[in-house]
Every structure is written in C-alpha cells, then in structure tokens.
Amino acid sequence: MNSAIPAALVRATLRLQFRAGMTIDDATALVPQFARLGISHLYASPLFAARPGSTHGYDTVAYDRIDPALGGETALVRLADRLHAHGMGLILDIVPNHMAVDAHNAWWMDVLAWGQASAHATWFDINWHDPDPDLRGRVLLPFLDRPLPEAMAAGSLVLRHDGDGGLFHIHHHEHSFPLSPASYAGLLAQVGAPGALLAAFTTVALRGGPGAEADSALAALRHWAATQRGQAAMARLASLHDGCDPTGHARLERLLAIQPWRLACWRDAATRINWRRFFDITGLVGVCVERAEVFEAVHGYLFSLYQRGLVDGVRVDHIDGLAAPAAYCQRLRARLDALARLRPESALPGAAIYVEKILATHESLPAAWPVAGTTGYDFMDQVSAVLHDARAAPVLDRLWAACGPDARACGLIAREARAQLLAEGFAAEFAHLTRLLATALRAGGMDCPPAGLRTVLEAVLLSFTSYRTYFGDEVVQDHAEDGAALHAAAKTARPRLEGGLEPVLDAVTGILSARPEHAPAACMRRAEQAFEHLTAPLAAKSTEDTTFYRYVRLISRNEVGSDPARLGLAVADFHAGCTARARQHPAAMLTTATHDHKRGEDSRARLAVLSEMAPQWHAQVSEWFARNGAQTAIGPDRIDELMLYQTMLGAWPLTPFASEDARKAWCERIVQWQTKALREAKRHTNWLDPDMAYEEACAAFVRRLAANPAFMAQMEGMVARIAPAGALNGLAQTLLRLTTPGVPDLYQGCDLWDFSLVDPDNRRPVDFGLRHALLEHAGSFDASAASWRTGQVKLDLIRRILSFRARYPDLFAQGSYQPLEVEGAEREHAIAFLREHDGFSLLVVAPRLPLGMDVQADTLAVGRDMALRVILPQPVGPWHSLLGAVPLQAAVPFTRGQVPLACLVHDAGGRGLP
Numbered sequence: 043m044n045s046a047i048p049a050a051l052v053r054a055t056l057r058l059q060f061r062a063g064m065t066i067d068d069a070t071a072l073v074p075q076f077a078r079l080g081i082s083h084l085y086a087s088p089l090f091a092a093r094p095g096s097t098h099g100y101d102t103v104a105y106d107r108i109d110p111a112l113g114g115e116t117a118l119v120r121l122a123d124r125l126h127a128h129g130m131g132l133i134l135d136i137v138p139n140h141m142a143v144d145a146h147n148a149w150w151m152d153v154l155a156w157g158q159a160s161a162h163a164t165w166f167d168i169n170w171h172d173p174d175p176d177l178r179g180r181v182l183l184p185f186l187d188r189p190l191p192e193a194m195a196a197g198s199l200v201l202r203h204d205g206d207g208g209l210f211h212i213h214h215h216e217h218s219f220p221l222s223p224a225s226y227a228g229l230l231a232q233v234g235a236p237g238a239l240l241a242a243f244t245t246v247a248l249r250g251g252p253g254a255e256a257d258s259a260l261a262a263l264r265h266w267a268a269t270q271r272g273q274a275a276m277a278r279l280a281s282l283h284d285g286c287d288p289t290g291h292a293r294l295e296r297l298l299a300i301q302p303w304r305l306a307c308w309r310d311a312a313t314r315i316n317w318r319r320f321f322d323i324t325g326l327v328g329v330c331v332e333r334a335e336v337f338e339a340v341h342g343y344l345f346s347l348y349q350r351g352l353v354d355g356v357r358v359d360h361i362d363g364l365a366a367p368a369a370y371c372q373r374l375r376a377r378l379d380a381l382a383r384l385r386p387e388s389a390l391p392g393a394a395i396y397v398e399k400i401l402a403t404h405e406s407l408p409a410a411w412p413v414a415g416t417t418g419y420d421f422m423d424q425v426s427a428v429l430h431d432a433r434a435a436p437v438l439d440r441l442w443a444a445c446g447p448d449a450r451a452c453g454l455i456a457r458e459a460r461a462q463l464l465a466e467g468f469a470a471e472f473a474h475l476t477r478l479l480a481t482a483l484r485a486g487g488m489d490c491p492p493a494g495l496r497t498v499l500e501a502v503l504l505s506f507t508s509y510r511t512y513f514g515d516e517v518v519q520d521h522a523e524d525g526a527a528l529h530a531a532a533k534t535a536r537p538r539l540e541g542g543l544e545p546v547l548d549a550v551t552g553i554l555s556a557r558p559e560h561a562p563a564a565c566m567r568r569a570e571q572a573f574e575h576l577t578a579p580l581a582a583k584s585t586e587d588t589t590f591y592r593y594v595r596l597i598s599r600n601e602v603g604s605d606p607a608r609l610g611l612a613v614a615d616f617h618a619g620c621t622a623r624a625r626q627h628p629a630a631m632l633t634t635a636t637h638d639h640k641r642g643e644d645s646r647a648r649l650a651v652l653s654e655m656a657p658q659w660h661a662q663v664s665e666w667f668a669r670n671g672a673q674t675a676i677g678p679d680r681i682d683e684l685m686l687y688q689t690m691l692g693a694w695p696l697t698p699f700a701s702e703d704a705r706k707a708w709c710e711r712i713v714q715w716q717t718k719a720l721r722e723a724k725r726h727t728n729w730l731d732p733d734m735a736y737e738e739a740c741a742a743f744v745r746r747l748a749a750n751p752a753f754m755a756q757m758e759g760m761v762a763r764i765a766p767a768g769a770l771n772g773l774a775q776t777l778l779r780l781t782t783p784g785v786p787d788l789y790q791g792c793d794l795w796d797f798s799l800v801d802p803d804n805r806r807p808v809d810f811g812l813r814h815a816l817l818e819h820a821g822s823f824d825a826s827a828a829s830w831r832t833g834q835v836k837l838d839l840i841r842r843i844l845s846f847r848a849r850y851p852d853l854f855a856q857g858s859y860q861p862l863e864v865e866g867a868e869r870e871h872a873i874a875f876l877r878e879h880d881g882f883s884l885l886v887v888a889p890r891l892p893l894g895m896d897v898q899a900d901t902l903a904v905g906r907d908m909a910l911r912v913i914l915p916q917p918v919g920p921w922h923s924l925l926g927a928v929p930l931q932a933a934v935p936f937t938r939g940q941v942p943l944a945c946l947v948h949d950a951g952g953r954g955l956p
Contacts, residue, residue: 052355052394052414052629053082053851054780054844055133055787059637060087062097063807066108066117070124075814077128080844083354083394084125085133085787087637089118090343093142097805098637099135100359101142101326106343122352131354131390134347138331138340138370139363140320141166143185145218150327152252154181155209155220157302159251165336167318167328167575169474177316181303184311184324185217193305194285194294201283201294203267203276208260210279212298212305223256225300226263232282232293233275239266309730315470320363321579322467328575332365337373345377348393351386355394357417362399362578365571366515368410371395375412396631400582400603402508402527407627410518415623415630418787419603422634424611424619425778426601426646428873429771430653431891432610434596437656441663442595445680448725452593452607459588460504462724463580471576475499478569482553483546485563490546498546501535502554503580510577513555514570521555528555590640591723594685598649598692601640609653613873613890617861620875624783624859632779635789635796637805642796643789645692647775648768652688654893655764662760663687670747676739682720686744689715693797694761696831709748713741715799766899767892769795769830770942773839773902774873774888777943780843781877781886783859793840794833817841823926827902827941835902835941842924843945853879866910871895872936874912881951885921887912887936887944895942908936921946 056076058069069084076084088099091109099109108115125132141147149162157163158170158179172178186193193199193214200213210221210229221229227243242259249255266272283297284290298305306314311324318328330336347353356374361367378393395413401420407413442449464472476496483490490498511524532551539547553566554573590600599606623630634643641649652659663684672683690712699705717737720727727733747753772795779786789796791808794816798804816834820826823842826835847854857879864872871891877884889895896905912935924945936942 051082051390051392051851052131052133052785053847053854054080055083055085055631055785056081057085057633057636057787057789058087059098059790059805060089060112061092061099061109062805065111066113066121070117070121072810073121073124073128073130075810075817077130078817079788079793079841080848081130081788082848083131083133084121085357086135088135088137088359090136091146093144093146096142097802100137100140101144102137102140103142103144103146104148105340118347118352126351126388132352133355133357133394133396134344134353135357135359136341136344137359138329138337139360140326140328143325143327151220154183154303155222156224156252157181157222161252164333165330165339167330169316172316173477174314174316176304177314179302182306182310182314182316183219183303184306184308184315186214186305186307189307190298190305193307194291197284197286199285199294199305201280201297203263203279205264205267208264208267214305219301219303219305221297222300222302223252223260224250225297226259229279229297230263230275233278235275236266239263311470312467313469313473316474318471318575320360321583322463328363330365331370337370341374341377345381348378349381349384351389354390355392355396355414357396357398358413359398360578361397362509363575365575366512366517367397368408368512368515368517371397371411371413372517394629400509403605403608405508405523405527406622408512408518408523409520410515413627415627415784417636418631418633418784419636420619421623421630421632421779421782421784422601422636423604424616425634425775426598426604426650427608427611428613428616429647429650429775429890430596430599430610431656432612432653434653434656435609437660438595438609438653441656441660441684444664444667445684448592448679448681452589452595452605455593456507456585456589457504459584459592459724460580461500463584463588464500464503467583468576468580471572472496472499472503475569475572475576478565478572479550479553482563482566482569483549485565486549486553488546488549494543494546495550498535498539498543498550501538502531502547502550503577505534506531506577507581508577509581510574511554512574513557514567514574521557525555586640587722588724591685591719592681592725594681594688596649596652597641597685597688598646598652601646602636602638613864613870614861616873617875620782620859621861628783628855630784631787632782632784633787633789634775634779635792635804637789637801639789639798639804640800641689641692642798642804643775643792644768644772644795645797645799647771648764648797649688649692650771651764651767651893652691654767654891662756666753666756670743670753672743675743677726677736678720678740678743679726681725682716682723682740683743685719686712686716686740689719689799690747690757691760691764693799694757694765695797696765696795705748709745711799711803712748713744715803716740716744718800762899764893766830766897766902767895769835770889770892770895770897770902773836773941773943774890774892776836776839777843777886777888777945778873780840780847781854781884781945782875783854786844788840793837795836813837823941824901828900830902839925839943846924846947850882853877853882853884857882857884860915862915863913864910865913866908866935868894868909871908872910872912876915881949883948883950885912885914885944885946885948887942889936889942892942895936897942902941903939904936904942905938907938908942911935921948923947 089108090102091104091107092099093101093103108118152162153160170179198214202213203210212219224247227240227247231240239262246256246259267276283294285294320326331340364370396417397413399416476499480495508527512518513524528551554570556566586602593606672678721729726736816837820838823838826838857877860876862874864874873888873890875886898905
C-alpha cells in the first residue's frame with residue numbers, strides 16, 4: 043500500500059443514484075436508515091450541474107455548482123449535516139474526462155462562438171489542425187438529422203437572436219449553435235441596424251476574439267433587440283435566412299460558411315469527428331484536464347466542498363480516459379491533502395480516492411496512482427468466477443456450438459467486434475491516429491505507404507486486449523505491464539502481416555512505447571496519446587457493449603470487468619486475489635452491483651448454478667429450441683434465443699405473478715432488455731439502423747413464450763429447482779464482499795434480492811420504505827432464512843456484519859487475511875479464511891457450488907452431512923457467531939439443518955463481543 047495515502051475511515055459505502063426521482067433532500071431523509079444498516083459513507087452519483095433532464099449526471103454542463111434540479115448546495119449542506127450527525131461521510135462521483143455538448147455548457151458554447159480565439163479553445167480535446175480544409179480551425183458539429191443541404195432546404199435551420207445572452211443562434215430541433223460575433227456586422231447590415239452598432243461589431247470582427255469591445259457590442263445589441271424596431275429586425279433576419287427560399291438558402295449558406303464550426307449529419311460523426319468524445323457518444327466531449335488551468339476550473343468547486351467538510355472523498359469516473367492518469371491522481375491527492383488541515387474539526391479525517399478502472403485478468407493498478415483502489419469491478423469478476431464450476435465448460439461449449447456458425451470462440455468474436463468498431467464507430471479516431479503515426483515515422487526517417495501503415499496499426503489494435511498503456515504519463519516509472527501488453531499485441535499481430543511490414547510494426551511499437559524523455563519529437567507524443575485515447579473506448583465498446591451480447595455461452599460471466607471465456611476460478615486463485623488486495627490496496631472498493639451492470643448480482647448468482655447442472659441445462663435448452671419454433675419466423679436466431687432463455691431464468695421472480703398485469707409488466711421488461719441487447723450485439727440490428735422487422739419478431743417471440751402455459755410451467759420448474767441454490771450463491775457472494783480485504787459497496791436496493799436487468803432497468807426507483815420496515819422487524823437469522831424469498835435473510839446478513847465492522851473497524855482495515863485449508867471429499871464446496879488483528883479472530887466459511895449440497899427449498903439449510911472440514915491453524919475458542927447457532931467445533935463443517943454460512947469471532951483479549 044502506498045504510505046502516502048491517508049487512511050480515510052471508510053468502512054462501507056452505499057451507492058445512490060440521484061435524479062430520476064431521487065433528490066438530495068430525499069437522500070437526507072434516508073440517512074438514519076443507512077446508518078442503522080451499518081453504512082459509513084454515502085456514495086453519490088454525480089451531483090454537479092448536468093444537462094437538463096439528465097437521468098444519470100454524467101453529462102456535466104458546469105463544475106461550479108450542485109445541480110439545482112437536485113436541490114443545489116443548500117440541500118447538500120443539509121445532507122452533510124445529517125450524515126455528520128450519524129458519523130457518516132459522503133463520497134462524490136466526479137467526471138473530469140468529459141462534459142455534455144449542450145447549450146447549457148458555457149465553456150463549449152464559448153468555443154463555438156469564438157473558435158480558436160476562445161479562452162476555452164484548448165480546454166476540450168479538439169483537433170484544430172484537421173487535414174480536411176473545411177475543418178481546419180473549425181469544430182465539426184454532427185447533430186443534424188439529415189445532410190446539411192437537405193436540412194437547409196427543409197427549413198429546419200432557424201436563425202434566432204437570444205435576448206438574454208445577446209448572441210445569434212442557429213436552432214435545429216433541440217440543438218442551438220451560436221454564431222460568431224465576428225460575423226454580426228454583415229448580418230446586422232442587412233436590416234439597417236444603427237451605425238454605431240455596425241461599427242462596434244466591425245471592430246469585433248477586426249479583433250477576431252472576445253474582449254471588452256465584444257462585451258460592449260453585445261450589450262448594445264441586447265438593448266437594441268429589445269426595442270420595437272429591433273424586434274422587427276430580428277424577425278426579418280430570420281425570414282431573410284429561410285433555407286426553404288432560394289435567396290434565403292444562399293444567405294444562410296454564406297452565413298454558415300464563415301462560422302468557426304461546420305454542421306453535418308449525425309451519421310458523419312464516425313468518419314469526420316475532429317474532437318475526442320466519451321467512447322462513441324457524440325453528445326459528450328473530451329476535456330483536457332491534464333492542463334493546469336483546466337484542472338483548476340474542473341476541481342475548484344469540489345475543493346471548496348471538501349475544505350468545508352461537505353464532501354469526504356471522490357470516485358473518479360473513467361480514469362483511463364485521461365491523458366495522464368497517474369499525474370492526475372497525484373495532483374488530486376496533493377490538493378486534497380493540502381486542504382485537509384483547513385477542514386472543520388467535525389469533518390472526517392482523510393480523503394478517499396477511488397478510480398473507475400477495468401483491470402485485465404493479470405493486470406494490477408499502477409503503483410504511481412495514490413488512490414485507495416478501484417471501484418471494485420475486479421472483485422466482482424473474482425467472486426463471480428469462484429462461484430462457477432469450471433468443469434462445465436465442455437458441455438456448455440457443445441450447447442454453444444449448436445447455436446450456429448456465429449457461435450465461435452470468445453476471442454474470435456471479440457476480435458471481429460474490434461474490427462467492426464474500428465471501421466464504423468471509431469473510423470475518424472483510427473484515421474487521426476494513422477496520420478499522427480505517419481508523421482512520427484517520417485520524423486524518425488521512415489516513410490510508409492498509408493495502406494501499409496493502416497494494416498500494421500489495425501493488426502496491433504485488434505490484438506491489444508488491455509484497456510490502455512501509460513507510456514505518455516510522465517510520472518509513471520515502471521512500464522513493465524505496459525511493455526508486456528504492447529509486446530503481446532505486436533507478437534500476435536506479426537504473423538498476420540505480409541512481408542515487408544515487420545519493420546513498420548517495430549517502428550510503430552517503438553513510437554507507442556517511447557517514454558516522454560526519449561521521444562525525439564512532439565509528433566511522437568501526440569501519436570502515443572492518441573493511441574492511448576483510442577484503446578480504452580475500443581476495448582469497452584467491443585467487449586462490454588458488443589461481445590457480451592454475441593458470446594452468450596453462460597451470461598452470468600458476461601459482466602463489466604470480466605472475461606466470459608473464463609468460466610470459473612479456483613478457490614486458491616480467489617484467495618490469491620484477496621491476499622494481493624490486502625497487501626496492495628486494502629481499502630479498495632468491493633462491489634457486486636453497479637449502475638452499469640449487465641444483470642443483477644442475484645441474477646448472476648442464480649445463473650451460476652447452471653454450471654453445476656450443465657447436462658440438464660443442455661437438454662432443456664435443446665428441447666426449447668425444438669419446440670418453441672423461433673426459427674420458423676424472422677427471429678430470434680439460436681444465439682439470441684439462448685441469451686433470452688438465460689435472461690428470463692435469471693430475472694424470474696421468487697413468488698408467483700400476483701396478477702396477469704404483473705406477468706405482462708415482467709414480460710415487457712424482458713422485451714425492453716432484449717431490444718437493447720440485440721442492438722448492442724450489432725448482428726441483426728443496431729442503434730444506427732435498427733432492423734424493426736427482426737426486433738419486432740423477437741419481441742413477438744417473447745410475448746408468445748410468456749403467454750404459453752406449458753413453457754412458463756417449465757421455466758417455473760427450472761427456477762424452483764435452482765433458485766434456493768442461487769439464493770445461497772447470492773448470500774455467499776454477499777458474505778465474501780463484506781468480509782474479504784477491502785471496503786464493501788452496496789448498490790442501491792441490493793440489500794434485498796437483485797434480479798435487475800441492464801440499464802435503465804437497474805436504475806429503477808428503490809422501495810426504501812419496505813427496507814425500513816424489514817430493518818425494524820429484524821429477527822433471528824434462522825427465522826430470516828425460513829422466509830428467504832422476501833430477501834430478509836440477505837438484509838439481515840448485511841446488517842449483522844456491517845454492524846460488527848462498525849464496532850471493530852481495525853479488524854477489517856488492518857487485519858490479516860489467511861486462507862484456510864478445507865479437507866474432505868467435498869472440499870470444493872467451501873471457501874474459508876481467517877481475518878486477525880490485535881487478538882481478534884474472524885472465521886468466515888462461505889458455501890460454493892451449492893446445488894450439490896441438497897439445499898432445502900424452504901430454509902436454505904444443507905440437506906445432508908457434508909464430507910468436509912475447515913482446518914484452523916491452532917485450536918482457539920470460545921467462538922461467538924454473528925449469524926446465530928453455528929457448530930463451534932475446531933474444525934467447522936457444514937452440518938444438516940444449518941444455513942451454510944459461518945461468521946465466527948474469537949477474542950483472545952476477553953474484551954466482550956456484540
């Protein structure tokens with residue numbers, strides 16, 4: 043662990059999604075409930091001002107205020123006061139990588155109004171030197187619903203004057219594009235504006251940028267536009283630039299030609315965009331937070347909130363989108379540390395920094411990042427994998443192969459998805475990187491034909507499976523992992539190249555891996571940075587948003603941060619991951635559900651049971667393939683059909699549908715999920731050009747299944763068979779999250795069973811009233827287990843362990859992690875370990891592969907004696923159970939009649955236990 047990181051007192055977090063019905067005052071009212079559950083920090087989704095109507099807050103329009111729609115800063119003060127009254131803090135999700143392309147974003151609008159003369163021209167990652175003459179020195183705005191000439195002719199571009207701001211805009215549906223004040227003199231001359239006004243804007247045109255003269259001229263324009271004559275002139279200007287009229291069309295065309303931006307159809311974004319986006323979302327523009335003045339502008343208000351004790355830590359969204367993540371984290375850490383001494387005495391000590399970072403299977407968080415850890419995707423993968431039976435792979439592979447020629451290996455599907463995304467979604471970024479590399483090669487004395495260079499670069503990108511490298515980050519000293527990742531990609535790419543291109547490959551990898559002090563030219567640095575900006579979104583879009591919907595062998599392994607090709611994880615490897623985390627990032631977040639997950643944590647836990655009964659699952663699906671008649675219609679094909687069956691099984695409710703309306707509502711949730719899944723897969727339909735016939739055929743198939751009593755009875759029978767084991771998997775997953783090294787994070791609503799689907803389904807409003815009532819009536823753990831379908835048992839497990847964590851925080855923050863040996867013929871069914879600190883010992887035994895344990899449907903108890911024993915390092919006792927009656931033998935087995943979860947505490951100091 044980096045000793046420079048202060049120990050923030052974060053014991054357990056609860057992630058809350060604001061907007062969509064949740065305001066800051068709504069959260070304030072819930073604080074006592076969260077405190078009673080054992081939460082130490084509320085973990086809030088972005089709260090800064092976002093695009094009006096935003097449902098998530100990641101489309102920031104201003105960093106200097108709390109969104110008024112959420113209650114503003116006054117509401118935040120009330121929330122902080124309530125949190126502090128309960129000894130709790132606030133971790134705020136911040137978004138330094140991108141902002142919304144929106145009329146409410148003053149920085150962006152200033153760039154559009156003044157172009158390169160804007161004070162914010164370098165604040166966004168814009169290529170002002172685009173080789174396209176029409177875009178050189180201009181910003182492409184691909185937001186039209188059709189090509190520009192057609193939009194003009196249709197009259198959908200309307201000239202208007204903004205009375206408040208004083209600027210002229212071109213309006214197109216919900217979009218607004220400000221005209222440069224440097225073009226106003228000629229515009230106003232057409233309607234006989236006062237001479238003084240024309241002279242003022244002539245001066246503005248000569249200066250070509252903002253300043254006192256421009257402010258004065260705009261003020262005069264606002265005043266004149268408010269007069270009766272001015273209002274008439276504004277209306278006349280709009281009619282003079284009516285694109286439906288040939289003369290007006292010509293005037294509008296000339297006006298647009300002198301703006302510092304170019305309008306284009308939204309379809310042109312993929313091939314012509316000349317600024318960095320968040321992934322391939324044209325509504326979000328990349329921010330150059332690596333620049334000192336931009337960093338201060340983005341974080342100044344945050345630092346004020348932290349200094350005043352209103353915020354106690356941050357979660358950094360999409361850290362890999364930044365040009366230099368290590369330098370950013372060090373700067374952020376330093377500023378928070380410097381402000382810590384200025385905070386009120388009542389404020390919590392330390393300031394936790396968590397980063398949203400996807401780690402490849404053998405990748406570790408860079409040591410140069412002074413952060414508490416990741417937001418927990420790595421743990422989510424590990425705990426899910428250890429609950430799967432890897433021995434099922436051959437049978438599941440046969441079922442997968444029966445789905446047709448598209449049912450190929452995961453690696454091949456991922457490579458094909460990367461190629462498709464490069465050619466379609468990221469064509470402009472790929473072309474930009476190719477040009478930069480060509481310039482860098484020439485600077486190094488090598489000239490390569492464009493086609494050859496594209497071939498080499500494509501081969502490298504298709505073979506590069508990590509999210510990114512960090513060679514361009516000046517503060518990073520150790521690039522061993524970066525070098526290994528790039529070398530592996532080059533090694534895979536080399537055999538795919540024709541003769542004569544190997545030297546180009548070597549030169550390209552040399553440029554991409556050059557340390558800043560060794561790069562002989564700035565062009566090499568720019569190429570390196572462009573590569574690092576491309577690989578992360580390419581990995582995310584091709585894997586999570588494409589491959590996960592194409593490779594559906596068992597979709598419980600298709601989760602953010604996971605490798606679907608790896609079905610299971612050995613217990614020893616799970617222990618190794620926990621041991622490494624205890625050593626390197628003991629305060630890292632541990633999560634099993636997020637606002638971005640593909641399916642709920644308990645849905646994944648249920649589907650994991652299929653790996654224990656692969657032959658039976660194979661037989662059942664084969665029967666459904668034969669009987670349900672999907673292939674007799676347009677769709678779905680076998681792959682989409684297999685994905686559908688798994689989704690229905692994972693999302694099936696634990697209690698019968700209360701009414702026909704409830705069944706139909708559930709069915710429509712499945713249909714909504716399916717439409718998104720089909721478009722993300724981009725096999726038969728997609729977001730840009732949806733195939734409505736295929737989508738409607740698939741939706742009709744779902745509704746037909748849901749209305750088929752025989753099929754529904756079979757599905758209900760399958761759920762009845764695996765749901766108890768799935769519930770036990772869910773409890774095991776929860777237990778491990780609460781007790782292994784790290785800080786457990788609870789996603790909103792997941793204190794009860796979570797069978798949600800991908801967003802927006804996983805962001806639905808939570809019934810906190812129900813949870814409050816269940817907390818108020820908590821009883822024994824055994825009683826909760828006897829009514830496990832209500833979710834009370836999960837809530838009780840969380841409450842008991844988090845309460846214990848609150849009483850003995852050092853045991854979890856500093857305690858050792860010791861894997862325990864499990865003996866016996868059925869040792870594969872247990873995961874056991876000790877946490878020890880200052881005389882305290884916490885023994886945890888979690889079940890694994892529960893279907894073979896004969897889990898009782900009514901109580902979740904083990905239905906037979908298990909041939910296994912947990913071996914303790916030395917005999918100690920007495921033990922106190924956190925979960926009720928548990929056998930207290932030195933070797934702790936699973937015994938009949940007990941819910942197979944053990945959480946036992948021994949205190950050698952005799953200080954008393956809860």
